[in-house]
Amino acid sequence: EPEVTQTPSHxxxxxxxxVILRCVPISNHLYFYWYRQILGQKVEFLVSFYNNEISxxxxxxxxxxxxxxxxxxxxxxxxxxxxxxxxxMYFCASRRQGAYSGYTFGxxxxxxxx
Amino acid sequence: xxxxxxxxxxxxxxxxxxxxxxTYQTSGFYGLSWYQQHDGGAPTFLSYNGLDGLxxxxxxxxxxxxxxxxxxxxxxxxxxxxSASYFCAVNYGGSQxxxxxxxxxxxxxxx
Numbered sequence: 001e002p003e004v005t006q007t008p009s010h011x012x013x014x015x016x017x018x019v020i021l022r023c024v025p026i027s028n029h030l031y032f033y034w035y036r037q038i039l040g041q042k043v044e045f046l047v048s049f050y051n052n053e054i055s056x057x058x059x060x061x062x063x064x065x066x067x068x069x070x071x072x073x074x075x076x077x078x079x080x081x082x083x084x085x086x087x088x089m090y091f092c093a094s095r096r097q098g099a100y101s102g103y104t105f106g107x108x109x110x111x112x113x114x
Numbered sequence: 115x116x117x118x119x120x121x122x123x124x125x126x127x128x129x130x131x132x133x134x135x136x137t138y139q140t141s142g143f144y145g146l147s148w149y150q151q152h153d154g155g156a157p158t159f160l161s162y163n164g165l166d167g168l169x170x171x172x173x174x175x176x177x178x179x180x181x182x183x184x185x186x187x188x189x190x191x192x193x194x195x196x197s198a199s200y201f202c203a204v205n206y207g208g209s210q211x212x213x214x215x216x217x218x219x220x221x222x223x224x225x
Contacts, residue, residue, distance in 0.1 A: 031210065033212075035213075041217070042215045042216060042217040042218055043149075043157060043203075043213075043215040044215070045212055045213060045214065045215075048207070048211070048212050050210065056207060056210060091156060091157070102147060102159025102160075102161075102162060103149075103157075103211070104159070105158070106156060108156055
């Protein structure tokens with residue numbers, strides 16, 4: 001079964017440092033998303049990406065965040081200057097075009113900002 | 115504001131039936147989804163209701179009433195492996211499929 005692949009599985013970074021979280025969505029999927037989940041809390045929407053551009057972003061997705069699809073397969077989330085409150089599990093997800101279908105989530109990257 | 119309400123915890127025994135309710139209040143609504151998440155794992159898509167009524171997928175069924183802004187997930191013949199958190203999520207973004215998640219219901223299945 002096709003999978004969404006995320007790397008790294010766990011990243012520890014110092015406050016103020018830049019991090020890049022990487023994702024390889026399922027190849028025939030056209031919609032891509034980043035969500036995050038602070039430990040023990042609900043999954044929160046960050047950004048959606050379609051046709052090589054951001055289609056929507058949440059209030060969480062401020063100027064410190066950016067996304068890229070640099071080569072047609074990878075989908076990255078960059079946080080320019082991490083804050084303690086950015087510590088969370090970050091999930092990449094994708095879904096195919098057409099009638100609404102469920103997301104396929106990656107296994108996530110646990111980001112710890114110290 | 116946008117909100118989804120679901121119980122925080124439910125406990126049931128193996129073989130039983132459990133219903134997890136979800137009420138929502140969102141600015142847009144295109145459908146209600148359910149996701150399962152085991153501890154430390156990724157959310158896994160279970161079902162989607164775009165229209166009123168019942169959708170059945172094996173031991174799991176999901177129901178939607180748009181007029182009542184209400185839905186539920188029904189799990190039958192519970193198994194120990196069903197112990198997980200279950201999230202309802204509203205698709206408010208139409209074809210973009212953007213989701214707002216509820217806070218999740220932690221289901222514990224006892225022997």
